[in-house]
Amino acid sequence: MHAFANPARFLKLARPLTPWCLGLGLALIGYGIYAGFQSPPDAVQGETVRILYIHVPTAWLGMLGWMGIALTSLMLLVWRHPLAAVAARAIAVPGALFTAVCLISGSIWGRPTWGTWWQWDGRMTSMLLLLFLYLAYIALAGSESETSSTERVAAIFGLVGAVNLPVIHYSVVWWNTLHQPPSLSLQGSAIAWPILWPLLWTTPGFTLLFAGIVLMRMRTLIAENKKLARMRRLARA
C-alpha cells in the first residue's frame, strides 16, 4: 500500500485501470439487467422483484463506500498516507449518490410490495442516517481541504461514522422490522436460483463501475492538488 504513496506511481496504475473498471462494470450491469428481465417473476413480489437487481448493489455500494472512507481515514491517521485523504474524498460523492439511489429504489419497491413508500424501521432509518453522514463528510472534507492539508477532523469523522455500518447490517436481526431479514449469507441463499443469478452479475458490475468512478475522482483531485500547490508556490515567490 505504501508503494502507492507516490501519486506518480499511483497514476501509472490508475490510468490504464480506469477504462477497464468502467467498461467491464457497464458490461456486467448491462448483462445483469438483461438477465433480470428474462428471469421469472417472484411468487410474492411479482414483477417488482426486478427492482432488487439495482437496489441490492446500490445498498452494498453505500456501505462499501463508507468502509472505504473508514479504512482510508485509518491509513491517514496512523500512517499519514498522502493519498488516503484523496481516496476518502473521492469515495464520498459516489457513496452518497448510491446510498440515495438505494433509498429511492427501495421506496419505489416498497409502495407496490408493502403498500407504503416509507417506514421508520431500523434498516431504512439507518440507511437514511448513512446518507446524512455522507453529506456531512462531504461538507467537512471540502471545507477542511481549503484550510488544512492534514484533513484529520474529516478522518476522525470517517472512523466514528463506521459505527453505523453494523447497525445497518444487523438492524433486521436486532429489531422486528418491516424490512425482511438477510436473504444472502455465508450459509446460503433464501432466494431461488432463477431469481438470484442476475444479482450475481449486477453486484460485481456496479462495484467495478464504482471503482472506476473513484479512480476518475482521485485523478481529478490529484490534478487539482498539483495545480493548487503550483499556485501557492507562485504566490510565495
Add this chain to the structure above:
Amino acid sequence: MNPWPFVFAAYGITGAATLALLTWSYAAMRRAEADVAREDAA
C-alpha cells in the same frame, strides 16, 4: 396495482443518476488533467 411503472421508475432514476455521475466525473477529470498538462508544457 400495475408494477411496471414502479419498475421503470426505479431503473430510470438509477440509470440517470449513474450516467450523470459518470459524465460529471469524466468531464472533471479530463478538465483537471488537461489544465495540469497545459501548465506543465508552459
